[in-house]
Amino acid sequence: MGKIETGLRKIKSLFGKRTLQSVEDLMVYSYDATKKTGVPDMIVYPEDEKEVAELTKIASEYEIPLIPRGAGSGFAGGSVPSDKGGVILSTEGMRRIKDIDERNMIAIVEPGIITGDFHKTVEKINLFYPPDPASLEFSTIGGNVSTNAGGLRAVKYGVTRDYVLSLKVVLADGSVIRTRAMTIKDVAGYDITGLFVGAEGTLGFVSEITVKLLPKPERKGTVLAFFHSSIDAINAGIEVIRNGVLPATMEFMDRTAIALVLATSSLEVPPGTLSALLLEDDGFEETVLRSLKIMRDVCLKNGAIEAEGTIEKEKADEMWKIRRSISPALAKIAPFRLNQDVVVLRTKIPELLKKAEFIANSKGLKIVQFGHMGDGNIHVNFLYKDNEEEKRAKDAVGELFREVVELKGSITGEHGIGMAKLLFIKEFMPPKIIEVMTGIKKVFDPKNIFNPGKLIPQ
Numbered sequence: 001m002g003k004i005e006t007g008l009r010k011i012k013s014l015f016g017k018r019t020l021q022s023v024e025d026l027m028v029y030s031y032d033a034t035k036k037t038g039v040p041d042m043i044v045y046p047e048d049e050k051e052v053a054e055l056t057k058i059a060s061e062y063e064i065p066l067i068p069r070g071a072g073s074g075f076a077g078g079s080v081p082s083d084k085g086g087v088i089l090s091t092e093g094m095r096r097i098k099d100i101d102e103r104n105m106i107a108i109v110e111p112g113i114i115t116g117d118f119h120k121t122v123e124k125i126n127l128f129y130p131p132d133p134a135s136l137e138f139s140t141i142g143g144n145v146s147t148n149a150g151g152l153r154a155v156k157y158g159v160t161r162d163y164v165l166s167l168k169v170v171l172a173d174g175s176v177i178r179t180r181a182m183t184i185k186d187v188a189g190y191d192i193t194g195l196f197v198g199a200e201g202t203l204g205f206v207s208e209i210t211v212k213l214l215p216k217p218e219r220k221g222t223v224l225a226f227f228h229s230s231i232d233a234i235n236a237g238i239e240v241i242r243n244g245v246l247p248a249t250m251e252f253m254d255r256t257a258i259a260l261v262l263a264t265s266s267l268e269v270p271p272g273t274l275s276a277l278l279l280e281d282d283g284f285e286e287t288v289l290r291s292l293k294i295m296r297d298v299c300l301k302n303g304a305i306e307a308e309g310t311i312e313k314e315k316a317d318e319m320w321k322i323r324r325s326i327s328p329a330l331a332k333i334a335p336f337r338l339n340q341d342v343v344v345l346r347t348k349i350p351e352l353l354k355k356a357e358f359i360a361n362s363k364g365l366k367i368v369q370f371g372h373m374g375d376g377n378i379h380v381n382f383l384y385k386d387n388e389e390e391k392r393a394k395d396a397v398g399e400l401f402r403e404v405v406e407l408k409g410s411i412t413g414e415h416g417i418g419m420a421k422l423l424f425i426k427e428f429m430p431p432k433i434i435e436v437m438t439g440i441k442k443v444f445d446p447k448n449i450f451n452p453g454k455l456i457p458q
Helices: 003-018 023-028 049-062 115-123 141-147 192-196 230-242 255-264 285-301 313-324 326-332 346-362 387-406 422-428 431-444
Strands: 042-044 066-069 087-090 097-101 106-109 164-170 176-178 205-212 219-227 249-254 275-283 304-310 336-343 366-372 377-384
Touching: 003 042, 003 049, 023 042, 049 066, 049 087, 049 164, 049 205, 066 205, 097 115, 106 115, 115 141, 141 205, 164 192, 219 230, 219 285, 219 313, 230 249, 230 275, 230 285, 230 346, 249 255, 249 313, 255 275, 255 313, 255 326, 255 366, 275 285, 275 313, 285 304, 304 313, 313 326, 326 366, 336 387, 346 366, 346 377, 346 387, 377 387, 387 422
Parallel strands: 042 087, 066 087
Antiparallel strands: 097 106, 106 205, 164 176, 164 205, 219 275, 219 304, 249 275, 249 366, 336 377, 366 377
């Protein structure tokens, strides 16, 4: 019996019925939201930190890869086994909210808690957890930590890293560390917490997460504005911020995105519309009403065909349909897409949009562009229907990344590197940075058992 087979037998004996190895089960856990696939050797469902530590000791001894996995909703192949196979370490059995300290406004959770469920729980007691990835109804906070997930509210509130106070992490030798104090401030030593947030499970297993909470905003105000051009929309968004309003949300949609969702909404789009902005602010009612007026007036002064604002939830929900319906509607154009979460400075967005559209046209591909204009994080979607178009779409992604780097931007703002962008990291990241990252990986995981083949080029 081989070394790995012996290790797998020990893991099975430790977890018993909480292991899966049938062909059907292995296939279910062999992919995420990308088309990347990799078949694991086993799926394991630990229920607490102690079990993860015991599992990790076995995996380290027998050099068995461990792939942490939440909901498998990532867009980078981060929770998909590499060609080394290994054990999927599912967080489905670790979904407890351990504590909510209302007075200090912090919460302690396990990694498997669904982000949207956590939102609802804290909002019932008038608290607020801002990170809101589009997948919040099924993604996990552990997965959000793994990729440093952002979301629609990132422009005002920041990303997951901004709310993680402390982590408990199981290291490759089975030991457990707490990365910092659970206080708001702690600058003793290196920022080990920040190192694990966004590490995509390559340094250790995050077994507990302490997050800070905010008071729940009293009111929300929403503005939907339509424009003749993308440049007008982007300029309006920039000017809104320059006029003193930092919206909680600032979403951009191109003409194709708008056309896609018209059939699913009762909203009427004015003639000549080629782009749209959806803006939302929150806070005390008097502040929100003032923000609404500024946002609407600035949009109209910067070329909006029409701009409507509301604090009524029903009307706001109707406005939001135009944004939330984009992703599901993409399948009407083509069955597949390569969704890239590139980031540039806000003032560079018009140039990015233009370059991406040129690339798509040169490849004979359909393209849809939308996303978080407030922080420069635009989702560029190259659509395709067959293998031949897929090859052209992959070429288009490479060209897009080169243009983004030329614009001094980043090839990923929230999805992460995983396997999907591993080749591009080697091309676009300075070799010295890769060398430093490789050194950090060796310190925490000398046998390379945690999520090998992700994030760092081998």
